[in-house]
Amino acid sequence: MTTSLEKAWELAKQRFAAVGVDVEAALQQLDRLPVSMHCWQGDDVAGFENPEGTLSGGIQATGNYPGKARNAHELRSDLERALSLIPGPKRLNLHAIYLESDQPVARDKIKPEHFKNWVEWAKANKLGLDFNPSCFSHPLSADGFTLSHANDEIRQFWIDHVKASRKVSAYFGEQLGTPSVMNIWIPDGMKDITVDRLAPRQRLVAALDEAMSEKLNPQHHIDAVESKLFGIGAESYTVGSNEFYFGYATSRQTALCLDAGHFHPTEVISDKISSAMLYVPRLLLHVSRPVRWDSDHVVLLDDETQAIASEIIRHDLFDRVHIGLDFFDASINRIAAWVIGTRNMKKALLRALLEPTETLRQMELEGDYTARLALLEEQKSLPWAAVWEMYCQRNDTPVDAQWLDAVRHYEKDVLSQRS
Numbered sequence: 001m002t003t004s005l006e007k008a009w010e011l012a013k014q015r016f017a018a019v020g021v022d023v024e025a026a027l028q029q030l031d032r033l034p035v036s037m038h039c040w041q042g043d044d045v046a047g048f049e050n051p052e053g054t055l056s057g058g059i060q061a062t063g064n065y066p067g068k069a070r071n072a073h074e075l076r077s078d079l080e081r082a083l084s085l086i087p088g089p090k091r092l093n094l095h096a097i098y099l100e101s102d103q104p105v106a107r108d109k110i111k112p113e114h115f116k117n118w119v120e121w122a123k124a125n126k127l128g129l130d131f132n133p134s135c136f137s138h139p140l141s142a143d144g145f146t147l148s149h150a151n152d153e154i155r156q157f158w159i160d161h162v163k164a165s166r167k168v169s170a171y172f173g174e175q176l177g178t179p180s181v182m183n184i185w186i187p188d189g190m191k192d193i194t195v196d197r198l199a200p201r202q203r204l205v206a207a208l209d210e211a212m213s214e215k216l217n218p219q220h221h222i223d224a225v226e227s228k229l230f231g232i233g234a235e236s237y238t239v240g241s242n243e244f245y246f247g248y249a250t251s252r253q254t255a256l257c258l259d260a261g262h263f264h265p266t267e268v269i270s271d272k273i274s275s276a277m278l279y280v281p282r283l284l285l286h287v288s289r290p291v292r293w294d295s296d297h298v299v300l301l302d303d304e305t306q307a308i309a310s311e312i313i314r315h316d317l318f319d320r321v322h323i324g325l326d327f328f329d330a331s332i333n334r335i336a337a338w339v340i341g342t343r344n345m346k347k348a349l350l351r352a353l354l355e356p357t358e359t360l361r362q363m364e365l366e367g368d369y370t371a372r373l374a375l376l377e378e379q380k381s382l383p384w385a386a387v388w389e390m391y392c393q394r395n396d397t398p399v400d401a402q403w404l405d406a407v408r409h410y411e412k413d414v415l416s417q418r419s
């Protein structure tokens, strides 16, 4: 018997075919776009190096929802639950503070062996891994500077941390057969009027050059650098600003990371993609949702998420854009946060794939902006949800809000047992 989902799918196929869109081809393309889920949504960016320590570096997870993961075992279990509710290819993005060791390990001494459980788990779950040095929540970052620190020893400590992190990242890529994108974000900046804005930037260029001096196999490891406008307590000056990293990534040909929350409130990263791609080989996206500030709210299926997805698809950037997420909301169930945000990113990608882009492009070329706007608006109400539901069904994931039942069960059976 044909189910209502199958009937809706057949009708959707016809509706999209009428505007020249092949829905099967769209689903095949969607499978080429993994979304890298960030481990730090699962424990409010605490990590396992010093879980009792406070989060520093001008970022903040607000809320106190019960049941956060307290160790790697719990975090992996929570991730498995989230992953099972999200269709299609996924990756996991790890920070260095999520290492596992019986002994304390200094950040400049981290090694691949401290992440071997993550690699085994990633293999078992058919996931690629991405990585980040953790240049925050540490006594040597307490005065607000790391790679641009004026003190040679402290700066060297962070350079050595990045060097050690690159080895871990290359190990991920080598073990899993897919390059790990390693993103460098540092919190360095000043709260108030800064007299010498140049010297820290000069030191940062030199530190990054030294940290990335070893040539690593690009099949295993990709370097990325992330800019930022401001942080809490670093409102007046950020060493690694947009201009700084745009110049750095362009001149060194590293990947550039664009975080949706790291620009002035009316700036959008969707509009930066087509410019940046002219100068850098790759982009890493931190898809996030800034509400009034860099608040890292859960990603919605909103206009900007859609615009980001549309840029990737319209310009065929499948192999040059790495899609990562960066939000941390501790006020709601953390697993639900992952599921909502990642499903939304994937829905936006699917909707972009279902767009009759060539027709729209032609209208634009011909100067028929009336037809362009009319078609853009009409296609918003084509039955894309029926295509999404078929994709979810084919991937053995819940097609609608039923996924929340699975999260609620897990909350009752597992999360509520955590003190």
Ligand SMILES: C[C@H](O)[C@H](O)[C@@H](O)C(=O)CO
Pocket (backbone or CB within 6 Å): 040, 045, 059, 132, 185, 226, 228, 259, 286, 294, 326
């Ligand atoms: C924990 C992440 O690395 C961090 O969120 C960084 O990517 C960032 O966006 C800081 O504001």
Ligand SMILES: [Mn+2]
Pocket (backbone or CB within 6 Å): 185, 226, 259, 286, 326
């Ligand atoms: Mn980010």
